[in-house]
Amino acid sequence: MLETAHAAIRSAATKLGLDEDAVKQLIDINNEHIFDIKLKNGRTYPAYRVQHSNKRGPYKGGIRFHPEVDIDEVRALAILMSFKTAAVGLPLGGGKGGIEVDPKTLNQNDLEELSRKYVRHLHPHIGPDKDVPAPDVNTNPGIIDWMVDEYEIITGDKTGASFTGKTVARGGSLGRDAATGSGGVIALETLLKHLGKTGQKLTYGVQGFGNVGSFFATVAEGDQPNWRLIAASDSSTGLYCKSGLKPSDLSRHKKNGGSFKEYKADGVSSITNQDLVGLEVDVLVLAALGDAVNKKNMHTVQAKYIVEMANGPVSNEAFEFLDKKDVVVLPDIIANAGGVIVSYLEWLQNKSGEHWSESGVNNKLEKYMTSAVDNLYKTHLSKKVSLRDAAYINAIKNLS
Known part of the structure; x- marks a missing residue:
């Protein structure tokens, strides 16, 4: 992923x-914090916080708990966040954090201890006007609540603006849960408008039906009746139905603790994640992890459009191959920016002591996303470059 990020920046x-x-x-990183967290149970976990750039404002970026977290991944994600906030015009910088841990192996007490000790180590380097972390892979509002509480205990800060992605009761923003997926729908809708495809029927598949993928599909179900979901996958398996899957049913099944391996419905068959990548769909929504489309499977892609809802889901080599085939890739630093936009709106609410309505938050999200895609398409046309290059060109201009 770090190689892909560097290649995208160099190309633009x-x-x-x-x-x-x-x-x-543009690539150089300001600060790296690399440390170990030792729990009372004797286990030790490597932890990271990378602060790439604060030229436009406080560092901003999530914290992920995952057994495959490493410093290169965190570096790449921090860089991507700087370019993402710049590409959509937010007055924020870019950072990222992570702990190399499988949270499923921890009980609640261990998970809370791990979260609080992460903040104890980093508290001199983070804060409302320094670095504002948020949830990411395998972290959630409950974990962020522990972190903001620990920061408040240590520093006395009561604004709640030290972290975003909190529960609403702790100062989180309405609309935050759906923000990334909803932003992706707005981005694709706006792009299709520029391409003269508004209102046309299309089929799509979602690889990675977690928080982002499920909200993309359920928001599209309500707002885009001409978009038909025919395939979706989670970590257990994929599902396919030519006549269409019902996103709200899939989301309900997942929220009740089910996996797609257990899902049964008329006309629905099982497929693999790799089958989904090569499926004949109009739009392929990549909402799992990085490098999902790479040199091994890029030849199988049949979609006309790819929406990068994960970070770096199309490797650089795969992107160059698909670009030559005129596959339109809506880049991650635009497509999945809805989350950081609403994080920014949460931060503003916390700093001003306000709490906005969900409709008010969603209206602001739509304005930011629409403007970002409008600017993206304008640069794409004027510079005669890919959408990925256009996104990074806009970001570089804002970072200069």
Whole structure:
């Protein structure tokens, strides 16, 4: 993923005529915090916080708990966050954090201890005007509540603006849960409008029916009646139904603790995640992890459009191959920016002591996403570059 991020930045920088020194300045990371967290049970876990750039405002980015977290992944995600906030015009920088742990192996007490000790180590380096973390893979509002509480105990800060993605009771924003998926729907809808495809019927598949993928599908179900979900997958298996899957039913099944391996419905058959990548659909929504489309499977892609709802789901080599085949890739730093936009809106609410309505938050989200895609498409046309290059060109201009 780090290689993919660097390649995307270099490609856009080259088209802007920037030299190697300028590229290095864009890529160079401000601070890295690498440490171990030892729990009372004797286990030790490597932990990270990377702060890439604060040129536009406080560092901003999630914290993930995953057994495959490593420093290169966190570096890549921190860089991507700087370019994401710049691409959509937020006055924020970019950072990322993680702990190399499988949270399923921890009980609630261990999970809380791990979360609080992460903050104890980092508290001098984070805060409302320094670095504002948020949830990411395998972290949630409950974990963030522990973290913001620990920060408050240590520092006395009572604004709640030290973290975003909190529960609503603790100062979280309405609309935050659905924000990334909803933003993706707005982004695709806006892009299709520019392409003259508004209102046309299309089929789509979602790889990764977690929080982001499920909200993308359920929001589309309500707002885009001409979009038909025919395939979806989670970590257990994939589902396919030519006549269409019902996103709200799939979401309900997942919320009740079920996996797709157990899901049964008329006309629904099982497929693999790799089958889904190569499925004949109009739109492929990638909402799982990075490098989902790579040199091994890029030849199988039949979709006309790819929406990058995960971070770096199309490798650089795969992107270049698909770009030559005229597959339109809506880049991650635009497509999945809904989450950080509403995180920014939560931060503003906390700092001002306000609490906005869900409709008010959603209206602001739509304005940011629509404007970002409008600017993306304008640069795509004026510079005659891919949408990925256009997104990074816009970000570089805002970071300069």
